[in-house]
Amino acid sequence: MSQTRLSDHAYAAIVDIIKSEGLEVGARLPSEVRLAEMFGVSRAIVREALMRLASDGITAARRGAGSFVKSRPSERLAIFMSSTELPTTLGSYEVRFVLEAEAARLAAIRRTPQEMAHVEEGMELLRAALLSSQPAHGEDMELHRRIAESTGNPAFLIAFDALHADVDKIMRAGVDISRSRPPEVIATMLREHEQIVDAIRAQDGEGAALAMRWHLWEGRRRLMP
Numbered sequence: 001m002s003q004t005r006l007s008d009h010a011y012a013a014i015v016d017i018i019k020s021e022g023l024e025v026g027a028r029l030p031s032e033v034r035l036a037e038m039f040g041v042s043r044a045i046v047r048e049a050l051m052r053l054a055s056d057g058i059t060a061a062r063r064g065a066g067s068f069v070k071s072r073p074s075e076r077l078a079i080f081m082s083s084t085e086l087p088t089t090l091g092s093y094e095v096r097f098v099l100e101a102e103a104a105r106l107a108a109i110r111r112t113p114q115e116m117a118h119v120e121e122g123m124e125l126l127r128a129a130l131l132s133s134q135p136a137h138g139e140d141m142e143l144h145r146r147i148a149e150s151t152g153n154p155a156f157l158i159a160f161d162a163l164h165a166d167v168d169k170i171m172r173a174g175v176d177i178s179r180s181r182p183p184e185v186i187a188t189m190l191r192e193h194e195q196i197v198d199a200i201r202a203q204d205g206e207g208a209a210l211a212m213r214w215h216l217w218e219g220r221r222r223l224m225p
Contacts, residue, residue, distance in 0.1 A: 010049035071224035092166040105209035107150035137171035
């Protein structure tokens with residue numbers, strides 16, 4: 001088994017410990033040494049897993065004190081992905097922060113009137129879907145895809161489509177979890193998309209990139225309780 005796969009195993013096992021032992025936010029995780037013994041892997045593998053968990057906002061390290069629970073993945077997340085899928089699926093955000101923020105920036109600069117109309121149509125389809133009781137992940141995916149398409153660079157679309165399986169799981173989970181919460185959560189999700197589209201309409205490249213990055217950051221946070 002490769003080091004990457006071993007760290008995936010450790011990542012998933014740590015998430016399982018947080019869930020099975022009911023560790024709340026702020027709770028201290030077992031030490032790296034103890035986790036390595038529990039999983040039968042090296043401390044280096046455990047350290048890599050903890051670093052990735054920290055990147056995903058699940059744990060936080062405190063110098064000299066160890067690692068602590070920063071946020072617990074929503075229980076509803078398990079409906080859409082197993083704990084073994086979490087490292088890869090949540091890890092796709094790291095790629096999306098780079099890919100989609102730059103796609104939004106270039107779309108704002110390069111989009112044609114026809115492409116802008118296509119993006120705006122996608123926004124209205126997403127609005128209607130989110131405000132209904134129907135699934136909205138397809139419309140969410142389509143709007144993001146139309147933004148990538150508006151860069152005028154087909155490589156962005158190829159890269160976005162390569163992430164389809166992981167992004168689809170995230171969008172399905174994100175909509176479901178958001179709908180299980182107060183109505184303002186869906187309203188906030190809509191507003192984030194509107195800010196991206198508004199910046200593209202205004203041909204504000206930096207604003208579009210910032211709005212996309214903020215939306216992705218908040219989207220990942222919504223996967224936690």
